[in-house]
Amino acid sequence: MNRTITQVVPTTFTYPVHFTEHLFGPGHSLLRDTLTGDRVAGDHAPRVLCVVDDGVLAAFPDLTSQIQNYFAAPSSPWLVAPPLTVPGGERCKSDPGLVERVHEAINAYGIDRHAYVVAVGGGAVLDMVGYAAATAHRGIRLVRVPTTVLSQNDSAVGVKNSVNAFGKKNWLGTFAPPHAVLNDRAFLTTLEDRDWLGGLSEALKVALLKDAAFFAWLEANAAALAARDRTAMDHAVYRCAELHLEHIAGSGDPFERGSSRPLDFGHWAAHKLESLSGYHLRHGEAVAVGIALDCTYAFLSGLLPEAEWRRALNVLKTLGL
Incomplete structure (x- = not known):
């Protein structure tokens, strides 16, 4: 006798794409609000691992300290560690060691599905970090902070993450919508x-x-x-x-x-x-x-x-x- 169960899993993905300026400024609450929007009163501050494109740091040397100050709190800092720096550009998508490095940080700092990975950089870095986040614990919440025209208007607002393999572009990847996308126009000024x-x-x-x-x-x-x-x-x-x-x-x-x-x-x-x-x-x-x-x-x-x-x-x- 042949028998079949047909499973239907309806799923709706919702994520905002914000357009702003000076995201990590001391008086700017958008990112903090984004990370705490689904929490209830009394919850601890979320744990955050931040990964930053080294090309962005070259253009904005104070960015690391700005990020650390932004997430600082007297009793319980949000950041689990200083921002992790990775190479920018297509090279980061062709180096499996960088995915492993992000995985190691997620593991070492106890980043789970209730925590966040915040990726700051161009499209290639967001692709690589997004792939690492999507494959750790079957998916960690990812917040993208794109810093180039191409990532702000296209790659970062979509649902794809990928790295290169076997000499082919985007051969390894996932479909994993982000938790949020925050476009900061100030990052475009130094391109x-x-x-x-x-x-x-x-x-x-x-x-x-x-x-x-x-x-x-x-x-x-x-x-x-x-x-x-x-x-x-x-x-x-x-x-x-x-x-x-x-x-x-x-x-x-x-x-x-x-x-x-x-x-x-x-x-x-x-x-x-x-x-x-x-x-x-x-x-x-x-x-x-x-x-x-x-x-x-x-x-x-x-x-x-x-x-x-x-x-x-x-x-x-x-x-x-």
Whole structure:
């Protein structure tokens, strides 16, 4: 006799994406409020392990002390240890020893599913730390503090964590939504031009896919963005993040079980170009090349009018991509 039990597990994930400035300033309560929002009166302060991108520390040398002061308390400090520093950039995703280092810290300091890992850095560091957090105790609460345009407008607001393996980008990974994402615009002020501009390729990508009005805005404001206009960048980051979030929640396939991957527009070539260049090409720059390729193939195959093809390429040119 054949018998079957069909199990259905309905699950809803909710997490905020905040936009703010000077997150670790002494009078700024947003991060503390985020970590204590589901606690009841009388609960102890949550245990926090903080992991910081060394590139961010190079740009903000006082950040370690700011973080320690932010979490300090007379009787019970929130931080279990001084912030753990890890290398930034794609190298951190290709070194298994760094995942092990984060795992060792989670174990040594007793970080469990009621505690938090707070990751501060660019997209690669957030990916690596997110993968470590998601695979420790079957999932530790992760708070992402992205510090680049690309991580604030795309990678950090989603549900994916990953590292590289076998010479392939993002080969090991998890789908694990964060507890919260906190975008601090002040971190963008020290970015090199190529990182300021590179992240805008993701904004162009999602605009071409989903929002003609946003594409027209990018077209009209490309020169201002290239000139590092902060007000223009604020809007570009916010709208790009908003469109990514809408797609993740509303596409019907947030964990990418199907074959339709519209947000990978421009990425099929980008990931290969990154590895072929030894990661000299940064992700946003490679995505820009990939978008140009995809648009050009669409034009040559008769799927995209020449005028629209030229508009897309002209935005990339104006942005210096």
